[in-house]
Amino acid sequence: MKKICVEYIVPGMILAKPVQGLDGSELFPEGTELGEEEKKVLEDAGIDYIYVTARSEESEQSILQTVAQEYAFKFFMYVNPDNKLFVELFNIIVELIFDALKKGWELPCEDYIRAKSVERMRDLFLKDMGGPEDIVKHELSLASFPDVYFRLKKVLENPSSSAKDIAEVVSSDVALTTKLLKLVNSPLFGLTQKVDSVERAVSLVGEEELSNLVLGISAIRYFKDIPPELMDMQTFWKHSLSCAIFAKIIASNYRDVNDEVLFTAGLLHDVGKLILFKNMPYSSVETLVFARENMVPMMEAEEYVLGFTHTDISKLLMNSWQFPNTINDIVSNHHNPTEASFETGAAIVQLADNLANAVGISYGNTFVVPGMDEDVFDKLNFPVEKLKPIVLKHNKLLNDLLSALT
Amino acid sequence: MAITLSMRNLSLRKTPKLSNEEFKQLTSFIYEKTGISIPPRRKYLIENKLGKRLNELNIKTYSDYIKYLKFSPQKETEFKKLCELITINETCFFRDIKQLTLFKNIILPEMLKKRQEQGSKSLTIWSAGCSSGEEPYTLGIILHEVLKVSIIGWNIKIYANDLSPAMLFKARKGIYNEYSLRTTPENIKKKYFTVTKEGYKIHPKVQKLVNFQLINLADPRDVKKIPKSDIIFCRNVIIYFDDAVKKKVLSHFYENLKDDGYLFLGYSESIHRITKLFKPQIKPGGIVYQKNL
Numbered sequence: 001m002k003k004i005c006v007e008y009i010v011p012g013m014i015l016a017k018p019v020q021g022l023d024g025s026e027l028f029p030e031g032t033e034l035g036e037e038e039k040k041v042l043e044d045a046g047i048d049y050i051y052v053t054a055r056s057e058e059s060e061q062s063i064l065q066t067v068a069q070e071y072a073f074k075f076f077m078y079v080n081p082d083n084k085l086f087v088e089l090f091n092i093i094v095e096l097i098f099d100a101l102k103k104g105w106e107l108p109c110e111d112y113i114r115a116k117s118v119e120r121m122r123d124l125f126l127k128d129m130g131g132p133e134d135i136v137k138h139e140l141s142l143a144s145f146p147d148v149y150f151r152l153k154k155v156l157e158n159p160s161s162s163a164k165d166i167a168e169v170v171s172s173d174v175a176l177t178t179k180l181l182k183l184v185n186s187p188l189f190g191l192t193q194k195v196d197s198v199e200r201a202v203s204l205v206g207e208e209e210l211s212n213l214v215l216g217i218s219a220i221r222y223f224k225d226i227p228p229e230l231m232d233m234q235t236f237w238k239h240s241l242s243c244a245i246f247a248k249i250i251a252s253n254y255r256d257v258n259d260e261v262l263f264t265a266g267l268l269h270d271v272g273k274l275i276l277f278k279n280m281p282y283s284s285v286e287t288l289v290f291a292r293e294n295m296v297p298m299m300e301a302e303e304y305v306l307g308f309t310h311t312d313i314s315k316l317l318m319n320s321w322q323f324p325n326t327i328n329d330i331v332s333n334h335h336n337p338t339e340a341s342f343e344t345g346a347a348i349v350q351l352a353d354n355l356a357n358a359v360g361i362s363y364g365n366t367f368v369v370p371g372m373d374e375d376v377f378d379k380l381n382f383p384v385e386k387l388k389p390i391v392l393k394h395n396k397l398l399n400d401l402l403s404a405l406t
Numbered sequence: 407m408a409i410t411l412s413m414r415n416l417s418l419r420k421t422p423k424l425s426n427e428e429f430k431q432l433t434s435f436i437y438e439k440t441g442i443s444i445p446p447r448r449k450y451l452i453e454n455k456l457g458k459r460l461n462e463l464n465i466k467t468y469s470d471y472i473k474y475l476k477f478s479p480q481k482e483t484e485f486k487k488l489c490e491l492i493t494i495n496e497t498c499f500f501r502d503i504k505q506l507t508l509f510k511n512i513i514l515p516e517m518l519k520k521r522q523e524q525g526s527k528s529l530t531i532w533s534a535g536c537s538s539g540e541e542p543y544t545l546g547i548i549l550h551e552v553l554k555v556s557i558i559g560w561n562i563k564i565y566a567n568d569l570s571p572a573m574l575f576k577a578r579k580g581i582y583n584e585y586s587l588r589t590t591p592e593n594i595k596k597k598y599f600t601v602t603k604e605g606y607k608i609h610p611k612v613q614k615l616v617n618f619q620l621i622n623l624a625d626p627r628d629v630k631k632i633p634k635s636d637i638i639f640c641r642n643v644i645i646y647f648d649d650a651v652k653k654k655v656l657s658h659f660y661e662n663l664k665d666d667g668y669l670f671l672g673y674s675e676s677i678h679r680i681t682k683l684f685k686p687q688i689k690p691g692g693i694v695y696q697k698n699l
């Protein structure tokens with residue numbers, strides 16, 4: 001027996017429990033075989049979920065497969081169905097969903113994102129009366145970016161500084177050090193020995209590289225201190241970290257690309273959304289509703305509803321924090337890599353973001369796969385056969401890293 | 407991970423291919439007829455949405471479908487069907503409560519007082535792009551809440567219209583599920599809805615205030631069917647139009663609205679870049695527009 005929302009009924013399912021209408025009268029008895037007609041009746045009656053079973057083990061397997069395919073398909077309606085990248089992703093995702101369903105995962109129903117709570121929330125600015133500049137200015141007046149990153153930057157800019165100097169700065173921050181060591185010791189870094197000091201980490205990973213990781217970890221902390229009320233931070237960081245892991249793995253296939261820069265860029269790629277949610281809660285929910293109803297990616301919804309996007313925000317924010325140009329460039333252009341100075345980097349994060357969104361479907365992401373320009377993907381020249389092994393590797397790493405870093 | 411062989415190599419293609427040329431023809435047809443503008447990046451989405459319809463009709467290519475839309479004896483019916491497929495109908499009762507509170511506490515009482523002083527005691531509201539009826543019914547409920555029994559002395563008309571016949575059918579039926587009522591206060595639910603087997607049914611005293619019609623906002627002849635209004639609500643509709651159509655529709659509203667009337671737009675819609683016909687007034691709860699005379 002399985003609990004499912006009415007929208008996911010596929011022909012052949014059998015009612016495991018009778019269904020009552022809103023007024024308590026019986027709509028269908030237990031044992032009814034469900035088809036399109038019954039589905040329509042249940043939908044019209046506003047029934048949220050039902051309990052179903054199947055005639056046999058075999059029929060159950062085939063029903064679950066159909067459910068997995070139909071569920072996954074919705075997320076791919078926006079992208080080119082003949083593109084090999086998306087076909088491969090679709091196949092991988094259907095497998096992941098099928099797997100999760102067999103293990104008892106309940107597909108999320110159309111959740112009520114226009115929750116009551118949002119109705120009392122006010123945006124900081126009315127449309128066209130405050131743009132990205134105003135939002136970022138307001139945000140910067142509230143909190144400052146963790147000091148340790150700027151101190152580290154100073155040390156790095158001094159040509160005579162050593163691994164020890166770097167270690168000293170980082171070690172002064174205990175929480176940061178713990179996270180950093182957990183991160184570099186993760187299988188994602190594939191280091192053969194255990195790293196137990198920052199100094200050692202510097203020598204194994206490199207100065208530049210390490211400072212990039214410090215940047216990423218500090219940013220998580222900054223944003224953790226200013227959580228927007230309406231956003232589920234766990235989901236947000238899971239997606240971000242997912243993107244970071246994919247970006248780093250993909251980057252390792254390219255010689256002129258620094259893996260750690262890509263990791264951090266992946267980690268921060270959507271931080272503009274956090275600022276948006278905090279300052280424009282009502283519009284942000286409108287954006288979610290628009291994206292879901294129109295089946296378009298968030299970027300497009302933001303353009304319609306807000307008139308600007310989360311990358312407009314992060315660009316200004318990172319500028320004023322004097323983040324490394326490469327990271328800002330990648331993050332600002334992760335939805336339009338052709339406009340980036342470092343196109344490969346932005347393209348990798350875009351691919352990673354697509355992977356992260358797709359994988360997220362199998363644990364509850366409700367937004368369409370954002371898509372990617374075919375030329376950009378072709379230029380990356382990344383073999384699609386590699387996607388599946390990467391996804392499996394990512395899935396093994398994600399949860400451990402998530403608890404280590406957040 | 408166990409991989410079932412039958413699941414390998416699933417295809418994402420479920421429809422015939424929509425060529426760029428066909429996409430252009432389709433979207434300009436839609437644009438000319440409805441004002442709805444569909445950007446090129448939605449090509450595959452349109453392919454998917456209309457693909458099902460092609461299957462139903464047993465039509466093999468989009469070119470044939472375009473011919474069917476333009477020249478077949480069923481073209482009128484098919485156009486309506488097309489409207490159902492391409493419109494977005496998301497709505498709910500009491501959507502944007504802050505704006506509705508502004509309507510209820512400030513704009514409506516002021517307007518009622520004025521009309522009463524002018525000795526007319528009649529009020530016309532237009533809900534343009536009403537989807538499945540939640541918005542005009544919400545306005546009807548608010549009128550009952552404000553006027554209470556004295557509503558009997560008033561001649562109140564709420565004209566509500568949409569492009570989608572399916573939505574109007576649902577609107578006239580007046581039965582809704584929990585989802586439509588997710589932002590509706592509990593006491594209002596109790597007062598204005600009865601629970602039936604099929605869902606929550608709107609009270610007849612609200613229903614009789616509202617008049618539903620199939621109207622295309624982009625068509626000047628259609629718009630003329632609506633009598634002059636005191637207040638117009640057009641929320642989350644013009645977001646689907648490009649600037650030229652927005653301008654046109656707003657000029658229709660300008661003509662329709664009485665000189666001292668009010669226009670409410672959706673929360674995230676602004677028009678100052680598009681037209682100078684209306685002047686925004688910032689009030690607690692939101693923005694409301696009045697005619698620039």
Ligand SMILES: C[S@@+](CC[C@H](N)C(=O)[O-])C[C@H]1O[C@@H](n2cnc3c(N)ncnc32)[C@H](O)[C@@H]1O
Pocket residue numbers: 440441442493494495496497498501534535536537538541567568569570573621622623624640641642643646672
């Ligand atoms: C998103 S709904 C908004 C419903 C409601 N006003 C609200 O704010 O909740 C938009 C509606 O506008 C309608 N619409 C779009 N273009 C139209 C046109 N040219 N004429 C009339 N209605 C149109 C659609 O059919 C759809 O039901």
Ligand SMILES: [Fe+2]
Pocket residue numbers: 269270310334335353
């Ligand atoms: Fe993004």
Ligand SMILES: [Fe+2]
Pocket residue numbers: 239243269270353
């Ligand atoms: Fe993302």
